[in-house]
Amino acid sequence: MVRLTRVQQQERTRTSVLAAAREEFTEHGYALVKVDRIAERAELTRGAVYSNFPSKRALYLAVLIDMVENAAMGEPATSPTSPAEVLGVFARTWLERLPLVGDTASGGRLHLRSLVGVLDDEHGRTVLAQVVRLEALLLAIALESCEPAQATPVRRVRLAELVLTLLDGSGHLAESAPGFGDPFDLARACEHLSGIDLADTWTPSYLPYVAPARPCGDAWDPPTGLVNQISGGQVDFGADGLIAVLGAGRLAAAEEAVRSARPGEQVTVVVVTNDSAEMGRLVRLRITDLVGCLRRVFAPEAWQRVRLVLDDEALTASAIGLTDLDDETESAVRVQGGAIVARAHGRGAAYAASTADASNGTRPRGATS
Structure with a gap:
């Protein structure tokens, strides 16, 4: 008999917990899932689950991370094009998470990476708002790389925030009203957003006093x-x-x-x-x-x-x-x-x-x- 090392045993336990939790969240949704039922499904003790994940929220987030990290990714782009074109492609890529026709309500929410009901405290919502600001910056930097060189660099953060607002909003609507809205229309709308003059500048008023x-x-x-x-x-x-x-x-x-x-x-x-x-x-x-x-x-x-x-x-x-x-x-x-x-x-x-x-x-x- 091959004896597993402690690290191997921990990894096996973690994998079993994640698999059982994903099935439970898919079948019952975040609110109704019980940690005891996850432990039973994984054929582990409740303590074994909590030794790896200190809360149901931590476990739910871990399941979503595991899904995202193991998702099949297409070939990366070789060169950037115009902001309008890349926004359309980005939107279509993002919208692949929308629930499919045959998905259950709980399974669709998991596929959407839904955080509704998960961040039910002020601190969690505050951190999420900060993360979205960082997301907008990353998208904006990529969009700015598509712009021709100029004496005054173009800032695209407000455009990125607008695009993410539209896409995140479509995800929330898909969760509460499945089937509403055409993903292709949303992608085209994102393309056209690039033409809006948002008078975007970066001039924080506090910098002179730092x-x-x-x-x-x-x-x-x-x-x-x-x-x-x-x-x-x-x-x-x-x-x-x-x-x-x-x-x-x-x-x-x-x-x-x-x-x-x-x-x-x-x-x-x-x-x-x-x-x-x-x-x-x-x-x-x-x-x-x-x-x-x-x-x-x-x-x-x-x-x-x-x-x-x-x-x-x-x-x-x-x-x-x-x-x-x-x-x-x-x-x-x-x-x-x-x-x-x-x-x-x-x-x-x-x-x-x-x-x-x-x-x-x-x-x-x-x-x-």
């Missing part, structure tokens, strides 16, 4: 083994650039890092949370799902200067000296020549770290006293 970064010359011992969620490859932290560490409740600050970075420098947005079982999984679910769609539409070069890391073990935070983490964390460092040359913490940290003159500690460029 506290200056602290210049330093600290040794930089970068973490290893972390994955860029956009490309799927491992992150090399050795290059010069800006690293922004953001809690799950401050993800909107990712745009600050992207827009403030110096020309040619790498921007790495690192997401941390003190609740990896639930809020961490929520972020992972939404980002993995969106990136799966984006990869089928845009070439990898669309995000060549931006990397996104979901750091459940806070390895990056530890490397830059952060110990007290929560969902409101907002810190940044600038790395140059293998050393940390500027540090900032609090609102506007990415802007401060990126734009400060690290040699003499002056305020960020453009700041007022």
